[in-house]
Amino acid sequence: MPNRVPFNEAVLSTVGTPEPAELLDSSPRSRVWRVQPAGRRPVIVKQITDGGDTGADANTRFAREVAGLRLAGRASGPAVAPALLATDPSSRVMVLEHLDDLGRTEDWMPGYAESLARLHALTGPADAGALPVWSGPTATDAESFLALARALDVPVPSTVPSELAGLLERLDPTPHHALLHGDPCPGNDLRTAEGVRFVDFERASLGNGLIELAYFRIGFPTCWCAMSVTAAPLTEVEDVYRTTWRGLTGKDVPGDLADACAGWLIQGDALVERAHRGTVDQLARVPAEDFEWGYISARERLVHRLDVVAGMTRDHDHLHAVGRLSSALAGRLLERWPKLRPLPTHAARPWY
16 A cells, blocks of 8 residues: 555664654655654655656665765764665665754755755765766757757857867766755755755765756756845855855865856756656757746746856856857747746745
């Protein structure tokens, strides 16, 4: 039965005999219960399911989440993830510390940024191979971006292809070993009395932390609830992240935030939810249809990202032509579809 908690003997010996469990909302790729073991604190039980994937894919997601949680468990001081209490690989079950979420606060971003930097700083070169490397944009993505411009009759400056090739080289994750969450979206961050903790590490990887710091500027690209962060709040959260990273590592954050944002821009798969990624060229769909994910449309997400990249690259040594193309593309989208809405502000973050 779907509501039956899949405990084996090894897990039972760790957490004790459970009382009736409460099935919680989760993605189609997992089942999650809140369980109250007799005489103990409640725990969370999560089972990775096929959810339309092959069994091998589900096993991979389970292994990535377990590895990510174990690496995140290194944090000294306030934790950045729930403690992993027990696992049963045969049924893809993990038992996690139950966290008391304090709920809504308007000033949620600084704590998020601090915990994100602390998470990223937990790993280094010695951890190479502990998780897959981050999978970023490819030459196919770059060509799809150029094809979008041609489909919308926007002239492509002659230096854009070489700038995109250079971008892909600079985004190579090989030299970087930050612990990336993979999907640090609202709902995957819980505000506790000790600070923000992240959950759902199924897409954890190793790479450059700027890829996830870019979420604030580029509109939370792997999230159904895209949003805009600008002006003073944006400056504050980026300062918090960089200061926290520097304090933990003794170094400045490596890389270029404009590169990270441009990388998200050219990935069509960042316009759709995970189940639809890798299926078709999503950017090629944009001229013909405006498809929604959550309450934001693909064209609205794309206009925001184009404007961000255009603004960040006006004086950029390596992306100046990409920035000019981005500005022209944003203008063309708004010219053809003037009713496109700006992304909601961060203050309108949905609450769970």
